[in-house]
Amino acid sequence: MSEFSEWFHNILEEAEIIDTRYPIKGMHVWQPQGFKIRKYALNLLRKLLDDDHEEVLFPLLIPEDELAKEAIHVKGFEEEVYWITHGGLTPLNKKLALRPTSETAMYPMLKLWVRSHSDLPMKFYQIVNTFRYETKHTRPLIRVREITTFKEAHTIHADAEGAQKQVNNAIEIYESFFDQLGIPYVVTRRPDWDKFPGADYTMAFDTLLPDGKTLQIGTVHNLGQTFARTFEITYETAEGEHEYVYQTCYGLSDRVIASIIGIHGDSSGLNLPPSVAPYQVVIVPVLFKKGAKEVLDFCSKLNDKLQKNGIRVHFDDRDIRAGKKYYEWEMRGVPLRLEIGPRDIENKKMVALRRDTMVKETLDYHEETLIDDLNEILTNISQNLKNKAWQEFNENIRPANSLEEAKDILMKNKGIISFGWCGDESCGKEIEEFVQVDILGLHEESTDGKCIHCGAPSKTIALLAKTY
Ligand code: PR8
Numbered sequence: 001m002s003e004f005s006e007w008f009h010n011i012l013e014e015a016e017i018i019d020t021r022y023p024i025k026g027m028h029v030w031q032p033q034g035f036k037i038r039k040y041a042l043n044l045l046r047k048l049l050d051d052d053h054e055e056v057l058f059p060l061l062i063p064e065d066e067l068a069k070e071a072i073h074v075k076g077f078e079e080e081v082y083w084i085t086h087g088g089l090t091p092l093n094k095k096l097a098l099r100p101t102s103e104t105a106m107y108p109m110l111k112l113w114v115r116s117h118s119d120l121p122m123k124f125y126q127i128v129n130t131f132r133y134e135t136k137h138t139r140p141l142i143r144v145r146e147i148t149t150f151k152e153a154h155t156i157h158a159d160a161e162g163a164q165k166q167v168n169n170a171i172e173i174y175e176s177f178f179d180q181l182g183i184p185y186v187v188t189r190r191p192d193w194d195k196f197p198g199a200d201y202t203m204a205f206d207t208l209l210p211d212g213k214t215l216q217i218g219t220v221h222n223l224g225q226t227f228a229r230t231f232e233i234t235y236e237t238a239e240g241e242h243e244y245v246y247q248t249c250y251g252l253s254d255r256v257i258a259s260i261i262g263i264h265g266d267s268s269g270l271n272l273p274p275s276v277a278p279y280q281v282v283i284v285p286v287l288f289k290k291g292a293k294e295v296l297d298f299c300s301k302l303n304d305k306l307q308k309n310g311i312r313v314h315f316d317d318r319d320i321r322a323g324k325k326y327y328e329w330e331m332r333g334v335p336l337r338l339e340i341g342p343r344d345i346e347n348k349k350m351v352a353l354r355r356d357t358m359v360k361e362t363l364d365y366h367e368e369t370l371i372d373d374l375n376e377i378l379t380n381i382s383q384n385l386k387n388k389a390w391q392e393f394n395e396n397i398r399p400a401n402s403l404e405e406a407k408d409i410l411m412k413n414k415g416i417i418s419f420g421w422c423g424d425e426s427c428g429k430e431i432e433e434f435v436q437v438d439i440l441g442l443h444e445e446s447t448d449g450k451c452i453h454c455g456a457p458s459k460t461i462a463l464l465a466k467t468y
Pocket of ligand 1 (some may be wrong): 100101102103132134141142143144145147151152153196216217218219221249250251252253254255
């Protein structure tokens, strides 16, 4: 196990995020602390989507014949589908699949819902569990067989341009989501051999975990008319003609939570952005025999004030050593800790420890501006976590001019390599073979350079990395 893997498993356990002892491989239990982080992350996502998407909920089971309808799609998933074959003791006359994703559950219904051009565009999303019988090594939150937090959006458009615009819009939504979580990313167009089964093309978000391997944390697929033709989803144009629709879909998963934990965390444990922290502030009283009651009363009132003003706060009045409390809240990643003793109350001060910097400072306690002052610190913490994460990410993208150099960098530093590529599939596969890692995708157009492998004029700057 790598150092990071070990750290990751330990912190999931110690911070009570996920219990991995459930007796099915790749299926785990969300514990209360983890569930809260998940909930706050999903709140941010819902806020972004609810602007112009409708939330829906489709059945978990898909009839075999519907799943099989789109040949390329089913081929891509055939090795990963879990099947239900019996109802009690009775064999089912039609097998039912546990959804690996919901295109084939939703699109037969969309055929019934879409009527006229005036209905379009339509944008739906659902947040559900999906099942994939992954054969690669499973890891909690990162590669699971029950994806418990599968946010899938599906959109329908009258023309290709509408779908193309939606791809860009979805990328913007995900950028804004990851920005709020301080997760750095790079967006690439996946090579054709790595696109979503049935898509015209796939745009993907990758981030970098501390062990130097990239993690795909979101994908946006332009489905063109492939599924529309298979499922006969048509609409009536203004002229009364019947045309196939154009579609997109885009998805995120539990990997977002894995990234929040893995990217911001450190040797003291979690380090949570305030936007998803179950507690944003914890108040720890510093008690001496004299004045203990005053301190407890003061802290309790302070707790109420913060709560009333929308700050997620916890007053830790347990009768245990302050040092033990400090250790625990640092490990759980609470962004800001306030320590208050009798002297502080007298002097109208409090000691604040920022989890992101681990620096203690003394704050003035001004009754009128306190909430604004604390919110400002929380905003600074978010910004600082994001800046640090991006800096680390950018430092780990390195250009290479030859395959040997790429291999060398990967051996020494891991991370992401950028290189000129002709875009040809067979050349790309030889590159992957040589460096023994995957091409993430095409990052930006570039016609000045040469292909790192065949020497032909390059079409793009592409990226490659060791991936999860
Ligand atoms: C779609 N259909 O399905 P996608 N464990 C954790 N996360 C995973 C796993 C796994 N085993 N497999 C995939 N993901 C489209 C879009 C509806 C929505 C995560 O796309 O197959 C990855 O981050 O690309 C992936 O980007 C995302 O789910 C969507 O899955």
